[in-house]
Amino acid sequence: MLDATLQELGWDDRWASELEQLDEDKLVAGRIAAQHRGEYVLWTATGELRAELPGRIRYDAAVTGVLPAVGDWVAARARALEGRATICNVLPRRTSIVRKEALGGSHAQVLAANVDTAFLLNGLDSDFSVRRLERYLVLAWESGAEPVIVLTKTDLCPDLADKVLEVEAVAIGVPVYPVSNVTGQGVDAVQGRLRPATSSVVLGSSGVGKSTLINRIAGEEVMRTSALAADGTGRHTTTHRELIRLPGGALVIDTPGLRELQLWEGDSAAAFSDIEALAADCRFADCAHVHEPDCAVLGAVDDGTLELDRLRAWRKLERELAAVAARTDRRLNAERKRRWKQHARSIRRAKW
Numbered sequence: 430m431l432d433a434t435l436q437e438l439g440w441d442d443r444w445a446s447e448l449e450q451l452d453e454d455k456l457v458a459g460r461i462a463a464q465h466r467g468e469y470v471l472w473t474a475t476g477e478l479r480a481e482l483p484g485r486i487r488y489d490a491a492v493t494g495v496l497p498a499v500g501d502w503v504a505a506r507a508r509a510l511e512g513r514a515t516i517c518n519v520l521p522r523r524t525s526i527v528r529k530e531a532l533g534g535s536h537a538q539v540l541a542a543n544v545d546t547a548f549l550l551n552g553l554d555s556d557f558s559v560r561r562l563e564r565y566l567v568l569a570w571e572s573g574a575e576p577v578i579v580l581t582k583t584d585l586c587p588d589l590a591d592k593v594l595e596v597e598a599v600a601i602g603v604p605v606y607p608v609s610n611v612t613g614q615g616v617d618a619v620q621g622r623l624r625p626a627t628s629s630v631v632l633g634s635s636g637v638g639k640s641t642l643i644n645r646i647a648g649e650e651v652m653r654t655s656a657l658a659a660d661g662t663g664r665h666t667t668t669h670r671e672l673i674r675l676p677g678g679a680l681v682i683d684t685p686g687l688r689e690l691q692l693w694e695g696d697s698a699a700a701f702s703d704i705e706a707l708a709a710d711c712r713f714a715d716c717a718h719v720h721e722p723d724c725a726v727l728g729a730v731d732d733g734t735l736e737l738d739r740l741r742a743w744r745k746l747e748r749e750l751a752a753v754a755a756r757t758d759r760r761l762n763a764e765r766k767r768r769w770k771q772h773a774r775s776i777r778r779a780k781w
């Protein structure tokens with residue numbers, strides 16, 4: 430059972446005036462903590478309620494794109510005796526982590542609302558990818574939340590200093606915390622950024638250590654991790670987003686791995702491992718498998734071991750990835766320039 434005041438959940442005067450502007454009596458404020466099959470878990474001053482969405486909002490959402498998301502503050506009509514509520518309004522978001530590029534679709538999805546900080550996790554094992562980190566940085570900058578980079582699994586990394594330098598080169602002005610959830614190295618530093626009543630989201634590939642880090646900071650298993658699933662002890666990975674209140678009073682949203690973000694670059698290899706394997710035998714390392722000589726992929730299509738449709742699907746994905754990458758690069762460059770100017774200014778100021 431939730432035992433916290435609204436302020437402890439992040440409520441403040443600005444939110445209160447948003448609620449007043451609705452000018453409707455009897456609406457209570459609540460924060461969306463989770464969503465389960467169209468039903469929401471709502472944290473209110475009187476405790477946790479189950480909340481549903483009237484058809485009107487669902488209809489509006491088709492137009493405005495605003496469906497309640499985890500972290501949202503909403504105005505609701507409560508039926509406290511039943512432990513239920515009806516969501517009437519979503520208060521305007523201060524920040525939102527929006528995934529736009531669900532592959533093949535144009536549907537935007539709010540992954541987390543009203544978070545102050547976005548922890549971007551990258552593993553120092555085979556997960557390590559500066560390019561992917563850049564994509565996450567763009568996502569964070571566009572959200573309005575402050576990005577913080579966390580490099581996990583330092584215990585598996587023999588050249589930590591080099592990796593940190595590589596990351597810092599693309600993330601000017603963004604703090605970088607190397608951590609190990611195994612040895613505990615660096616966990617305190619991350620914990621230091623989690624102030625009471627502030628909200629964070631943890632983003633990164635599946636298996637990077639998001640849930641393990643949250644559990645370590647919480648000092649108990651608040652999130653299920655995939656380690657336990659490997660033991661055969663059941664379904665233990667994060668399958669939905671959920672707002673968690675840590676013992677220190679900070680709020681954090683754990684997320685399942687973002688498949689679409691992972692597909693943004695190199696990761697097409699995972700979805701098309703058959704084609705990538707064939708490509709290793711192409712004569713040219715940068716073979717596009719269109720009409721190059723000695724192309725092993727076209728060869729496989731010719732001799733019937735690879736379906737032509739599969740090659741077509743791969744090409745489609747490559748095109749989409751290229752388009753996303755180009756868009757992202759433009760944004761990233763603009764943001765880098767802006768950050769660099771800020772950085773240069775602050776250095777000048779420091780010299781005065």
Ligand SMILES: Nc1nc2c(ncn2[C@@H]2O[C@H](COP(=O)(O)OP(=O)(O)O)[C@@H](O)[C@H]2O)c(=O)[nH]1
Binds near residue numbers: 610686
């Ligand atoms: N060696 C090492 N393994 C880790 C670390 N953090 C997490 N793991 C392991 O990585 C796997 C995935 O962790 P999990 O927290 O479920 O990842 P999530 O999908 O990002 O939530 C588990 O087997 C963890 O024990 C770390 O810092 N070092």
Ligand SMILES: [Mg+2]
Binds near residue numbers: 640655683685
């Ligand atoms: Mg997890």
Ligand SMILES: [Zn+2]
Binds near residue numbers: 711721724
């Ligand atoms: Zn080829």
